[in-house]
Amino acid sequence: MKDYLATIVKNEKIAENIYAVTFLLEEDCKARCGQFGNISVGGTHLLRRPIAICKVEGREVTFCYQVKGEGTQKLKTMGAGMRSRILLPLGNGFYIPENEQKIALVGGGVGVFPLISVLREYGKTKEISAYIGYRNQGAVCGVEEFEKATKFIAVTDDGSYGEKMNAVQAFAKDLAMGNRPDVVLACGPTPMLRALKALVEAENLPCYVSLEERMGCGIGACLVCVCDMTNGQKARVCKDGPVFNVKEVVL
Amino acid sequence: MANLSVKLCGIELKNPVIAASGTFGFGREFNELYDIGEIGGVSTKGLTLEPRLGNPVPRIAESRGVILNAVGLQNPGVEHFIEHDLEWLKSTGTCVIANVAGKTLEDYERICARLDGLVDMIELNISCPNVKSGGMAFGIQPKSVEEVTRYASSALKRTPLIVKLSPNVESIAENAKAAERGGASAISLINTLTGMAIDIERRRPIIANNTGGVSGAGVKPIAVRMVYEASQAVQIPVIGMGGITCAEDAIEFLMAGATAVQVGTANFTDPYAMPKIIQGLNDWCDRHNIKNVSELTGTLTLNGR
Numbered sequence: 274m275k276d277y278l279a280t281i282v283k284n285e286k287i288a289e290n291i292y293a294v295t296f297l298l299e300e301d302c303k304a305r306c307g308q309f310g311n312i313s314v315g316g317t318h319l320l321r322r323p324i325a326i327c328k329v330e331g332r333e334v335t336f337c338y339q340v341k342g343e344g345t346q347k348l349k350t351m352g353a354g355m356r357s358r359i360l361l362p363l364g365n366g367f368y369i370p371e372n373e374q375k376i377a378l379v380g381g382g383v384g385v386f387p388l389i390s391v392l393r394e395y396g397k398t399k400e401i402s403a404y405i406g407y408r409n410q411g412a413v414c415g416v417e418e419f420e421k422a423t424k425f426i427a428v429t430d431d432g433s434y435g436e437k438m439n440a441v442q443a444f445a446k447d448l449a450m451g452n453r454p455d456v457v458l459a460c461g462p463t464p465m466l467r468a469l470k471a472l473v474e475a476e477n478l479p480c481y482v483s484l485e486e487r488m489g490c491g492i493g494a495c496l497v498c499v500c501d502m503t504n505g506q507k508a509r510v511c512k513d514g515p516v517f518n519v520k521e522v523v524l
Numbered sequence: 525m526a527n528l529s530v531k532l533c534g535i536e537l538k539n540p541v542i543a544a545s546g547t548f549g550f551g552r553e554f555n556e557l558y559d560i561g562e563i564g565g566v567s568t569k570g571l572t573l574e575p576r577l578g579n580p581v582p583r584i585a586e587s588r589g590v591i592l593n594a595v596g597l598q599n600p601g602v603e604h605f606i607e608h609d610l611e612w613l614k615s616t617g618t619c620v621i622a623n624v625a626g627k628t629l630e631d632y633e634r635i636c637a638r639l640d641g642l643v644d645m646i647e648l649n650i651s652c653p654n655v656k657s658g659g660m661a662f663g664i665q666p667k668s669v670e671e672v673t674r675y676a677s678s679a680l681k682r683t684p685l686i687v688k689l690s691p692n693v694e695s696i697a698e699n700a701k702a703a704e705r706g707g708a709s710a711i712s713l714i715n716t717l718t719g720m721a722i723d724i725e726r727r728r729p730i731i732a733n734n735t736g737g738v739s740g741a742g743v744k745p746i747a748v749r750m751v752y753e754a755s756q757a758v759q760i761p762v763i764g765m766g767g768i769t770c771a772e773d774a775i776e777f778l779m780a781g782a783t784a785v786q787v788g789t790a791n792f793t794d795p796y797a798m799p800k801i802i803q804g805l806n807d808w809c810d811r812h813n814i815k816n817v818s819e820l821t822g823t824l825t826l827n828g829r
Contacts, residue, residue, distance in 0.1 A: 274556055274557065276557070276794075276795055276796060313793070313794075317588040317589045317741075318586060319586060319589065319590065319591050319740045319741060319789055319790075319792065319793045320584070320586045320591055320792055320793070321792070321793070343586075343588075344586070358794070360795060486581055486582070487581065487582040487583070487584050487585070488584070489547070489583075489584050489591075489593065489792050490547065490553070490791065490792050490795070491792075492553040492554070492556070492557075492795065493549065493553045494547065494548050494549035494552075494553040494554060494791075495546065495547055495548075495549070495593075495595070495792070496546075496549070496569070496578065496583075496595050496598045497581075497583045497584045497593060497595060498581070498583075498584075499578070499581060499583070499598065500581070506577075507577055507578070507598060512553070
């Protein structure tokens with residue numbers, strides 16, 4: 274973990290309301306898939322924006338974000354050459370044991386981007402099937418990355434791109450056809466994760482989910498971004514997560 | 525090199541910059557970024573006798589120049605702190621200030637008795653705006669401020685007591701005097717101001733608790749004014765806080781009457797805020813030929829005098 278001085282290389286729209294920003298860091302950074310950075314957007318914004326790392330190569334790191342509030346609105350306006358501070362890498366990230374060969378990625382909405390980082394880290398050594406749900410055709414992004422997976426099934430809520438269903442339904446359909454992974458990695462809206470939790474519990478499949486929560490410090494000190502654990506305790510999404518065994522968290 | 529050390533309740537701090545309670549945990553996470561032994565002190569996450577799980581999420585929101593939080597005193601309990609974190613925190617060399625809260629007068633008395641002699645100072649949180657049982661009820665009226673301070677101070681034989689005052693009151697000066705009468709060795713202020721931020725699409729407050737404590741750069745002028753008024757009202761030392769982001773902000777508080785300062789929200793904006801403030805204090809003193817930072821305390825002259 275280091276607070277890097279970062280210079281924007283490019284910051285461009287990749288889908289409806291979704292942008293990809295690439296920073297050049299002052300020095301090399303190593304990050305695991307599923308980790309995130311806490312990005313300063315400056316001005317009157319006292320909180321940094323925690324955003325999943327999409328890819329990191331040497332000194333270059335790319336984040337994809339949805340423009341939602343004033344902070345991401347500000348980030349959108351920051352052009353090449355502008356400087357920022359990014360604390361990274363943060364959080365635990367996804368980890369896949371060596372004996373687990375067949376990986377299913379289930380993602381929806383902005384949850385697709387941390388899954389791209391999984392594909393980049395494990396794409397060459399594991400058999401990866403990606404089940405990705407988008408709102409509609411305009412929201413489709415990351416296709417060129419997901420097409421590198423062993424299997425890529427894209428679906429939309431309205432059927433304007435791929436079949437009309439959500440990512441969990443797409444995964445369930447493939448599962449019913451006998452395509453059973455060793456482990457499921459997922460990220461997306463809470464209702465999607467809830468549906469997935471029910472499915473993997475019924476199927477007795479190991480599953481890890483990456484959670485999102487409003488954060489303060491991003492490093493585990495302030496206890497702002499907690500989630501409920503099934504053992505009755507709280508876990509810090511930024512430090513103990515953002516990736517949790519789905520069995521251990523209450524969604 | 526200016527001398528940045530300050531004396532607070534008979535204890536020498538390396539410098540007057542203290543991490544504010546709730547933004548710094550017990551220091552372990554920030555110690556991964558820099559040696560927290562370099563900062564003047566750490567006021568711990570608010571401790572209660574029993575572990576607490578805190579409020580539902582979302583616990584934080586942002587508004588221009590400020591943030592709102594309602595964590596609700598989530599903490600592992602005082603025994604867990606003593607067993608797992610205290611020795612480590614002391615070993616860093618920083619001044620250890622245990623921030624404590626309770627539901628009843630007896631809670632305050634018991635937690636102070638438990639920590640007496642174990643920590644360098646105790647900071648009494650009687651002003652948490654985010655939980656019904658967080659002591660806010662004690663922090664409003666001068667009479668109850670005095671009473672809870674008396675309960676706490678009577679339980680302390682060795683450790684100095686700081687009373688953290690709420691800004692959500694009628695007269696900060698009266699509450700400061702009440703804490704002094706109750707036996708406080710120092711006062712700290714301001715805790716957060718109660719506020720609300722609304723998600724207009726959902727027509728609901730962003731924070732699950734509906735209201736939250738407002739802190740950050742935007743509250744600084746209010747805090748400076750209150751630190752000035754409180755320091756005029758009492759003889760005991762004052763620890764100032766509220767929106768301190770840089771060394772110049774800290775100097776305002778010192779001039780207004782503070783002996784030391786606390787930094788909270790700025791740790792989120794820049795995790796290195798405190799080391800930078802300490803360096804900045806040194807540089808400012810050097811530029812102004814000030815040998816001891818303690819010379820700045822209370823040097824404000826009001827206009828028209």
